[in-house]
Amino acid sequence: MxxxxxxxxxxxxxxxxxxxxxxxxxxxxxxxxxxxxxxxxxxxxxxxKLAPCQPSKIVALWNNFHALAAKLEKAVPSHPLFLIKPSTSVCGTGEALRRPPSYGGKIVYEGELGIVIGKRCSNVAPGDAADHIFGYTCVNDVTAAELLNEDPNFAQWTRAKGFDTFGVIGPAIVPGFDWRAAHVRTTLDGVERQHYPLADMVFAPEQIVSLVSRDLTLLPGDVIACGTSIGVGSIKDGASVAVNIEGIGTLSNTLAK
Missing domain, CATH: 2.30.30 (SH3 type barrels.)
Incomplete structure (x- = not known):
């Protein structure tokens, strides 16, 4: 492949x-x-190795797996729920994750499948969405978890997930990847923390691309993180997290001390 x-x-x-x-x-x-x-x-x-592309943005989905929705006692959404991670957050395999200087709280990993857009995409019909997907990669959607609800008046998703090095993608982009039988496996210091089937997605990649493209224009190189499932956890300073999808590779990073 x-x-x-x-x-x-x-x-x-x-x-x-x-x-x-x-x-x-x-x-x-x-x-x-x-x-x-x-x-x-x-x-x-x-x-x-560097991040395999330079996205103008990372579109990160939330609550896109049936198993996690059931655990959280959340209804599955009728439209993809997403936030935007900025281009400055992008980080490649082997690069150090950097704790924000202003933040001493919990930092969380989320191993995910990433869709890489291959051509400009706006209001794309579901049947045409596959033509706009260049390939797939691994994602670690890193979060400064304690910032999410720091202000009770406004959930700070972009702030919590948008720091430098918090948009981890790689190690490669694989065109034609068959995600249907694949699993995401995340390890923390070598201990397995996530191992879930991509077939459990609420919205499949072609649906995601079509629906998100109705809301905003996707550009070549943009990445859509498909959301995560059960097993999300925190990374201590000095710990290493690896996201593996067989057929794509392993995305590995260490949180700097």
Whole structure:
């Protein structure tokens, strides 16, 4: 299965390419608009992986799994419930998660599937939504949990989830990924905390893209985090969290001390 990564080689050179059997086939141009191979091939081991795309925004869903809705005693929504994480929150695999200097409270992980948009998407019909999906990636939707309800008058979803390094995506984008039989597995310092089937989603990816595109325009490279299920928990300073989806890879990060 083809996967795409962005990388840094040397001190400054940033590029992207198709990853196959540990070798990166370097491409040039626009990842989402007929990229062309350069003929250069790099070893995966000699580069630093970056977030695989540079979204203008991350659209993050809430309450999109039946099991979690039942546990929380919440009705499943009739339309995707979502918030926006800014482009400045984006973080790649291997990068340190950084605690906001002004915040000393609980930081929470949420392992999720991410949809990567491949072309401009506005008011897209459900039957056409698949044509606007470039591929899929892993997401860790990090949250400063104690900020959510710090002010009883206004739930601060964007503030709690929008800090630098809180929009973790990667390690690769996989076009044509069959999510229906896949599971999300999240570990904390090697101990499994989440292991849930993506088939339990309330809204499937094509439905999500169509419905969200009615509310706002999605651009190439934008990521939609499909929401999480049971097993969300907190990350202590110095702890490492890894989100794995077989067929995509493992997204691993450590919360800096």
């Amino acid at each position: 083809t996967s795409w990564i962005r990388y840094r080689s040397g001190s400054a050179n940033v590029g992207f390419g198709r990853l196959e059997n540990g070798r990166i086939h370097v491409h040039q141009g626009d990842l989402f608009d007929a990229p062309q191979p350069t003929g250069e091939v790099l070893s995966e081991a000699e580069v630093t």
